[in-house]
Amino acid sequence: MNPTALQNINIGVDVGKSQLDIHIRPLDLFFTVENNDKGIKEAIKTIAKHQPKRIVVEATGRLEMPFIMACSEANLPFVIANPLHIKRFAGAIGRRAKNDRLDSELIAHYAEAIQPKLTELKAENIRLMSDLVIRRNQLLSMQTMEKNRIQILPKEMHSTIKPILTAMKNQIDKIEKKLIKLIDTCPEYHAKNTLLQSVPGIGH
Structure with missing residues (x-):
């Protein structure tokens, strides 16, 4: 043992x-x-x-x-x-x-x-949260790559990148809103909703 x-x-x-x-x-x-x-x-x-x-x-x-x-x-x-x-x-x-x-x-x-009570999240919510977090991280990585690219390309090329950055930001915002809704199903998060709104990148 x-x-x-x-x-x-x-x-x-x-x-x-x-x-x-x-x-x-x-x-x-x-x-x-x-x-x-x-x-x-x-x-x-x-x-x-x-x-x-x-x-x-x-x-x-x-x-x-x-x-x-x-x-x-x-x-x-x-x-x-x-x-x-x-x-x-x-x-x-x-x-x-x-x-x-x-x-x-x-x-x-x-x-x-x-000895606080263990947190129990619904299995379907856990799976969806996991998928959303993974997708958000993927989009953030792609966003960083495009931001780096715009720094080295001539200004004439910026117009081909800016719409992509805008679209990525919109998708990230949508994912974060979905995460907030799922997070609110957990009492510990729901009780701290004002704190959630203050976290950079969430709720803004």
């Missing part, structure tokens, strides 16, 4: 635009991976070995979605937590420090102490 199976393993994940900071409690293990497909796969592989009771991620509205989809596909128990609940917990235990490592440690401590 895996020794960690005998422990109540709780994991806190602090999600940033470029990286995931992960703390495993009570083992006091900390590691960081890039917030991309490769990094997420690495994180899931490491996390799965510890057979966690729960993996807690704050609800922000976009950055954590690929990681959550990966947890769901790997049948790992996850909690999408209302950031206000974690903030109140931090106040209750007198935590003031603010950096990525301490944030992930705080989230793991919250997971262990509060």
Whole structure:
């Protein structure tokens, strides 16, 4: 038997635009991976070995979605937590420090102490969310390529690229609106709708 199976393993994940900071409690293990497909796969592989009771991620509205989809596909128990609940917990235990490592440690401590209920998303919503996130990332990559191209091409060629950029932006906006509707089916996100609207790239 895996020794960690005998422990109540709780994991806190602090999600940033470029990286995931992960703390495993009570083992006091900390590691960081890039917030991309490769990094997420690495994180899931490491996390799965510890057979966690729960993996807690704050609800922000976009950055954590690929990681959550990966947890769901790997049948790992996850909690999408209302950031206000974690903030109140931090106040209750007198935590003031603010950096990525301490944030992930705080989230793991919250997971262990509060033992929040696991998040259950409808299977059809998870699949659609995953497809939408993948398609959004594809469009963003294509958009970046076209923006780079317009920087090196003569002005006479710009008129052939600008309509493409406009069309891509419209498609990205539509996808983000669909994501918001799906995200709102999760109570933790619905309660933080104002926070979702403040996330760059979502709801604007």
